[in-house]
Structures are given as structure tokens and as C-alpha cells.
Amino acid sequence: MDEGEVSLMNAPFPFTGVVGNDLAKKGLLAALVSPHLSGVLIRGGTGTAKTTMVRGMAGLVPGMEVVNVPLNVTEEQMLGGLDLEAVLAEGRVRRTPGLLERAGGHVLYVDEINLLTERFVHLVADARAFPQHADGAPFVLVGTMDPDEGELSPHLMDRFDIVVDIKGAKDAEERLEVLRRGMRFLRDPAGLLDGFQGEEAGLRNRIARARELLPFVTLPAGHAETIAQVVLEMEAEGSRGDIAVARTAMALAALAGREEADLDDVKTAAALCLGHRRRPARKEGERPTAEGEGDPSSGERDEAGGTSDEVLEAVAAMLPAPDRVIPIGDGMMLGNLFANARRPALERRHRSGRRDRAICTSGHGRYVRSRLPQGRLTDLAFDATFRAAAPYQFQRDRRGMALAIEPSDLREKVRMDRTGSTIVFLVDASGSMGVRERMGMVKGTVLTMLTDSYQKRDSVGLVVFHRESAEVMLPPTRSVQGAYRKLKEIPTGGKTPLALGLVKAGEVISSHISRCGGANPSLVVISDGRANVPLAGGDPFGEALDVAREISRTPIRTVVVDTGTGMPRIDRGERLAEALGGSYLRLEDMSSTQLARTIRAASLG
């Protein structure tokens, strides 16, 4: 990094000392060898040695360091800008390099990359894809994340050629070895480092040789075809997958000291590059797993001696079982409904940010960039203000100070916060919902959405109506666990006071917003719409529609999940959705596919 900036870290845990995690290690090494690979993303739970592995990369290539992107990074800092000191001292305009430039030739490491704003992830990936300075070496992009804290969207994931899921060691002996080495490193780091010195040196040599060899490595035509077939069969999106597999296979061959990539390289490369590119759940249970993908006709033998089937099987064995992907995908599908809700006025207002990123006007949130003050200035961006003032300092009367600042120099901070939205579930618990499976489905749906809400830092509330009353079972809270517990306790039976439920839900949302703030309130109504308890003595359903139209005049976005089943279908759910100005969907439509599976997996009800 910068001159004079001594690496703070004491020697990291040696890369070769990390137990297991072979696939992830191969991915990281491939990226060190091939300058063409766009980046490596490692996904795994806490305490699975993700960070240890990445930090161990320092020094595997002589002079290469691991440069951290802290989560508090600002945009100006990332991209570089005017060198304040140079302007003031010498009156010369000089650029100071940003973090992305300073990382050239090093590993650029973003820990918890899923917590960085989407815009920043793009900035990093763009800088990797289109280096600003042709002469500078590109950086090796490595990200790590814990999927429990939220997913990275597929298009961001696609910007990484290699994505690896890792898990902690399962086997007791392996685990014991991890612990032994961990304790050793804690008590006697020099001793442990000594023990791995030979292996580390060997690996350094292997990488150096591979880097030299890579330009001469070829991919036999037969393998290229196999790659194309595998990519097609896995329904990976776009052609980035093909290219990534080819590049990775060649890097792996170079690491093995071979001038030609072989079928094993292709298998490993496919496992590294295609897992995240599989199209999400195309047909029920038809993911290309070992048992799911058994059609022999697709397995044409190519001249290199491997079949795409063979590769697929190998890849499937290396990739984690896809079961946990499904509920998340489901949640996303439901979550997206809010975006499609028919609320043009609202959409215009919310276009500027993602659902989970709100620009804040108070002094809270992360400082991401600066701008000219909009209105009264309360949150001064000192750095940007100084930079704006700097070029004029030689003309201004500085009155003994280093800086004379004029109103036109002032810049304010743009802050962002992951405040999340407020989502209130209004659940019909009347007798008509009492059919066990249907309530189970409802709970499953809500649970799926709760996962999504949790990851997006939403506040979730639960209002239940049945018999003569509507009850706030859970005021909006970020304690999703609380919501989950309440969900399990929902009683069913009695009549359907829909209008009252809507009133209550509206109250809950507005009082929460006025107390706690928060953007994007949403209401999810889960009911069959068969209202039979009036609010003010009128037609029960007519009254419900009146309340719904009231709600439609507020910024609350709505989704109606119609739980009605069978024929003849009554259109009450649709009419309710129309009155609310929200989206409409039928529980029945989803029950046969992913939803039922979600519910089973969650073993609810």
C-alpha cells in the first residue's frame, strides 16, 4: 500500500495451515495465478475460516498484500480525488489515488461484502473489470460473506467468476486438528509459522511457476465443448459462465504444472464457477444434482474422453445441496411483489434507493458521499468542503489560517442507512381458514417472508383477526424471532371481521411510522376475503372495501394473498386487492411448487 504505511498485521495464519476447504483454496489460488479471473467470493457461516484463508494469501505472491475495504469506506475514498495537502502547500492540483488504485497488484479484500451498498460492490467490480490505469496491475478481488446476514443479488454475484460455499469441518478428527492449530497459533505463532514454512515456500514456488506457465496453457477443443454443454445443462445464465470455467480450468492446469487443462481441471472449475449461475429452481426437484440429471442421451462422448454427464455428476458432488436456496428464492419472489405493486406515485418517490437502503436526512447512517447542500446545511462534509475550497486558497485572504472557506465551498454528507421497511402481516384466522393445511401454508408463507425481512432489517408486525375482534399479536419489531413464536401460536376459528382487521393493521402501521420512522411500509393481507362481521353495521365486505380504499390513499404498499380454494372461486380477494391498489396472488398457485416445499422444510403447523 502507501509508502510509510507499514503493514499492521502480524504474520497471518498460514494459508497452507488451513484445514480442509480444498475447493475454496483452489479458487483463491486460481485467482492469484490468472489475472483474467474477475474475482472470488467465499460464502459461509461464522467461524468457518473464510477470513483466515483470505488473509493467508498475503505474501503467497512476493510483495502482494491483502488490502482491506472497510465497511465504513466513502465513495471519494474509494475512487480518489484532489490531494488537499498538495494544493494547499504547492498550489498544484494533484490527484490522490483512491483505495481501488492503491490496491493494484494486491488482493483487494471485502469482508462482509453483502453488507456493503450495492453501488459500492459495483464500483469495486467495475474497477476490477476496467482498470483506470492501463499500466497498473489489476487487483485480485476477493469477497467473503455470511449468507445468513443477507444474500448478494444474483447480478452482483455474477460479477464474480468464482463463488465457493464453505462449511466448517464436520469430522471430529479434522475439527480437532483445526483446534490444535488454532491454539498453537494463539500460544506460539512463531512455532506454528515455522512448521508450515516449507509448505508455504512450496506453494509460493508453485504459484510463481504457474504464473509463468499460464500464457502457454491451452484448453483442448473437446473440453471447450464439454464446458459449453455443462453450462447449458446447468442452465447457467449468460456466457460469463463458459468463459469463467475455461479461464479457471487453465489456471488450475498451470498450478498443476501442466500445459493443457484436463477433465479434472474442468470439473473443479465448473464447481467453482457455475454454482451461483444456475438458474433458480426451474422445475420442481429438477436441479442438476447427481440423481436428478440422469438422462443418458445428453451425455455424448467427446474426443477428450469425458462426458458432460461425468462432469455434471462431479460438479454436483462438489456443490452443496441446493435445498437452502429454495426458501430464499421464494422469499425474494414474494418480496419482489412489492416492487411490482401498482403504485406509480410511490415508485417515483422510491426510485432512488433499494428497498433496504434509505437515504437519511438526519445525522444517522453511513456517510457514503457528499453533495451540494440541499436546503439548510446541518451535516457538513468537511473533507469535501476542504477539497472544494482548496483550489482557491492562493487567491483568498486566509487570515493566518491554512484554509479560507466560503459558502460556495460547503458540501453536505449523503448518508444511507439500512433502516428497512415496516411489514405488517394481517392474517385471517377465522373458521374458514381453519383447515389445517391452509393455515400451515399461510404460516409457511409468512415464515418465508420473515427470513427475507430479517435479512433486510425490516420491522415485522402481526395482526390477526377472527371471531369479533382483531388483535395485534406483535407490534412491528425487528425481533423476527418474536414474530416467529407468535406465528406458531395463532389460534383459528370463528367469524371473519375483515374490515376491523384492516383498520387495526392501518393503525399499527401508522403509529409505528410516526414513532420510529422508517420507509416503505407494507401490508400483507392473508385472507380469503369472506368477510362476515360488519364494522359499522353495514355490508361486511363492502365496509372492508371502504377501509381498503382508505388505505390505498396512504403510502402503504399492499399485497393480498388469497387463501380461497376450490371452485367456484369467488373474486373477493381480487376485489380487495383492487381496492387496496396492491398486488394479488393466490396461495393455491404457489402451493404446488416451491411453497409447499418451504413449509415442509420449515416443518411448521
Next chain:
Amino acid sequence: MKEGRLNFPFAAIVGQEDMKEALLLNVVYPMIGGVLIRGEKGTAKSTAVRSLAEILPKRMVVSGCPYRCALNDVDHYCNSCRERMAAGEVLSAEEASMRVIELPLNATEDRVAGTLDIEQAIRTGKKRFEPGILAMANGNILYVDEVNLLDDHIVDLLLDAAAMGVNYVEREGISYSHPSRFVLVGTMNPEEGEIRPQLLDRFGLTVDVSGDLDLTRRKEVVERRIAFERDPEAFRASYGPESARICEAIVSAQATIGKITPTEDVLDMAVQVSMHLGVDGHRADLTLVKAAMASAAMRGRDRVQREDVRRVAGMVLPHRMRRTPFEEGGLDMEELNAWMRERFP
């Protein structure tokens, strides 16, 4: 260093043995990774943490270092200490107390991570880093009351620093890093919301505290509190010898822990216990061993025994049981104890 208000003496806290033990283990061996104390209001959580100031031992730090780098821990020196050393300076020592640094809930990002020294920039045109709370916390205890209510972006900062032991700052024209190795202590009332799992996992230990049901002890709590409020100085003085004794015990345990090498049997037990409970990740195994070492040291032994693992299991494991946001964590201590007694008598 501010000494605004007088703390209730640690030695005068009645009962709550688990909480006191968890705090002391961390003081003895900061590598354990801190403690999260969960409990209702009025269970002496904050009192206990703040009262630690009283019994924290002195430590030797590099003289003149803004981050109070530990003199004998060259591996974790800050840049300025490194540069001084590289320039051939023989660093001298000064004594500093380990302190409790509070991170208030309303702290801004600038305040926590540190930022551009504005005054310096205007007066001299030079960029200089103004250290924040994470800098003050280096080598100390970082205490967050109501840690579950902390803003997300501040939690991110904490996670970064806790994971790396370093605070990296890339903001306001400043590109800077400094050591930030602290014992993270949090207190929370679970009724007010959950804590982010990632932050939860960073805590080495958790203890749940509840109000004491024993009448005699309850009476004792009230009496001591009233005596303290009536005359804090005198009350503290009356616990002076006891406080000094605890402080000495800490110092001697700190010396002992350097001599402990965990046996293969203890390592195996740690792994088996974690696996028995289905705890993923390797942090649980490591923390079990570290806490057991501190527990042995506190008892004046330089050998870790199975009983040490048994004693700390209830603090290391409860918060690691949960694998998804919805699975209800819960550690059946009776079952675990029975299993441990049978498997590792």
C-alpha cells in the same frame, strides 16, 4: 481520563456469580472474546460492568503511544510504535490502567471509527487522523449498554474491528489503520429486541442474569445500595481490601495463563462437546478451550482440567446453538452436564 462518578464496587455485588465469573475470565484472558450479559432491567448488569474499573489491573504500555500499545506485544504495535522502533528508538514503558470505555448508543460513525481532525486541517492544511472510540478501546474493555439497540452501521464497524483487531478507516480523506483489540462487553434486555446473530457470535461468552429469588440476598442488595448512595467514598473504602484482593488474583491469574498448555484430552473434550450439541463453526471449540484455560488460571492452576471445560460450557455454548434466525436456541444444561459427566468423567 474522567472520574466523573464513583462506581459501585465490584466486590460489593451480591450474588450473580456467573456474570462476575464471565467478566473476570475475560479480564484475565482477553482472547476469550468478551461477554454478552442478557437480563431484565435492574439486575445489576451495567453496575457490574462499570464496577470493573475498580479492580482492573495496571498494564505496561509504550510510553507516548496514542493507542497504548502493550509494551511486550510487538506483534500488535501500531504504525507509530513500529516506526519508532524501526528508527532505532528504545521504547520506554509507562503504567496504564485497563479501562472500561463506553460506546454510547447515539455515537456517530465518526466518533466510533475516528475521523479527520478538522481543527488541524483548517489551521495547518494538514490531514491528521483524530482517533475515535475504537482507538480508546485498544487494550481496554469496550462496553455497549443495550447493545441490541445499536445502529446497524455502528455494529458493522464493531464487527470489522472485532474480527481483525484493527480499525481500518477509509473516509473523509483519511486512509488510516490502528490496532483496536478490545474485550467487547455488551448488556441487553432481550425484551427490547434481538441482537444480530453475527454480533452475537462475536461474543466469547454469554450469561443470562435474573433477579435473585433469595430473600436474604435481596435484602442485602438493597442495604448495600443504600449504604453506597449515602456515602459512596466510605462504602468504597470499606470494600477496598476486597477489591485489592480481586485485583491481585487477576494479576496472578494473568501470569499463570501464559504457562498453560491445554492437553489433548481437553481439546478433544471441547470438540466432542460442540459436536454433541451440533454447533457449527470452529469458534465454539476455540472459545471453550480459552475460557477453560482462564478458569484454571483463576483457580491458581497451570493445568486445564475437564472440570474447567464443564464449568465454562454453560457460558460458551448457549448463544451458538441457533443455526437459523428462527430456530430457537436453547441449551439444555442438565442434559449437557449429564452427558459430560458420562463421557468425560
